[in-house]
Amino acid sequence: MKQATGRGRPRDAEIDRKILDAARTLLAEGGYRALAFDSISQMTDIPRSMIYRRWPTKAHLANEISTGGDDGLPDVIDAEGLDAQVLALVHQVFDRYRRPDIAAAAIGVIAATQGDRTVQDELGAKAETVARDELSAIVARGKAAGLIDPASSADTLFDMIVGTLIYRALFSMKPIPPDYAEQVTRMIVDGLAVRP
Structure with a gap:
């Protein structure tokens, strides 16, 4: 399933979901300090570059949550x-x-x-x-x-x-x-x- 973003290639909603689920787990277990793109990448096997393309900072990611x-x-x-x-x-x-x-x-x-x-x-x-x-x-x-x-x-x-x-x-x-x-x-x- 693809999700349009308005410019560039459409985003893959499943990748978004995996990133958000991993971020929610990190936040719930360790708070904002535990939220790190490296940790999300390790948990999901999604490259950091793909995370950064969606959310340029962890504040942007946390804000979406x-x-x-x-x-x-x-x-x-x-x-x-x-x-x-x-x-x-x-x-x-x-x-x-x-x-x-x-x-x-x-x-x-x-x-x-x-x-x-x-x-x-x-x-x-x-x-x-x-x-x-x-x-x-x-x-x-x-x-x-x-x-x-x-x-x-x-x-x-x-x-x-x-x-x-x-x-x-x-x-x-x-x-x-x-x-x-x-x-x-x-x-x-x-x-x-x-x-x-």
């Missing part, structure tokens, strides 16, 4: 209401960043690109823009249905969900209560809901 893979934001507001919509968003973000490979990739990319806004923009801009646009559409429909206060900002909601959950999943040393996603959901819904 930390930001890729989802089929978009869950969108259940029309069928299930505001509480279910926020809970689905909270679970998606929280469950994702609690995975060891994704956590290590995200922390590694943050550290590797610290202070370099050009690289940060290159790596994160597209995924963030797509996610913010999806959430904006969901919020607009919630407002039109009378479920979300018209003054609510989709961008602020995005920051609240992603910032809160990534901080707790990746950086906090406090134990995570079993109902943490539900607690966060209740607080966010209380701030979004239309007041009678």
